Amino acid sequence: MAKLTIEDLRKIKEKVHAETSLRDGAWRVKVTVHMGTCGIVSGAREVMSALIQEIEEAGVTDVMVTTSGCMGLCSREPLVTVEAMEQEPIKYEYMNANKMRQVFKRHILQGEVQTPFVLAKGAEIIK
């Protein structure tokens, strides 16, 4: 098979357009991985990689990933915030690739908050 080139993106774009024309295209869930230096050293990149892989495998198109800097809670990093539409944001602490996969499958896809990893709901820290 020939190598992919940047021009192939145009075909992919058309495919995406064809498949999403019926939906409103809005993000259903926003996931933020906090990546201060402390977060990166404690594995935030692995968490982000796992998340990206899960999104690819599931083929979902309504989950947006972003990063933000350190939150000043370094000892609990990596931290991940999941904001689903019309729900209060959930912050998970001490994340790793496996926990991220679990949160993706259970919380992001099925709506079950993974309580054992939760640091905070909304603005409130529960531990």
Added chain:
Amino acid sequence: MVNEICVHIMDIVANSLTAEAKNICIFITRDNKKNFLSMKIVDDGKGMSEEMAKKVVDPFFSTKTGKKTGLGVPLLKGTAEHCGGNFYLKSKVRKGTEIYSSFVLNHPDLPLLGNIKETILVSVISNPEVDFKFHYTINGNRFILDTKEIKAQLGDVPINHPEIIKFLRIYLDENL
């Protein structure tokens, strides 16, 4: 010490993002014959005053402004100098920042390079509103990934769309 060069890259890029950069260029050059590895990261973020830049490079350099600084930059400088290379930081307020470091490739204490592809992918996907340009030169062969070029093809499809993530992963695998 940081255990992967990629972690240093993520660190410096994180600083550029915090400084609200809209364009980040990453140049990595590796030359086995010359036994040399270098990395330069240039951003158009808010930059630093001369005094701040000095303080950032040497966290024990004290100024009266008293802003607390972190470890990302001094760690990279430490690794470069320890591994027989050089380091510099140039910055201009409201213009941007350039951070260069080089290393002797076979220095026994040189951290592993780490997963460059994953580092690029994660940076690009998780900051869709920022443009990245990667120049990766290995023994004279240059690979360039320019998100501006990619976005020009994509139109209204976001670069962090799963189909595009898949494309980028294959594209990087085929070229790096």
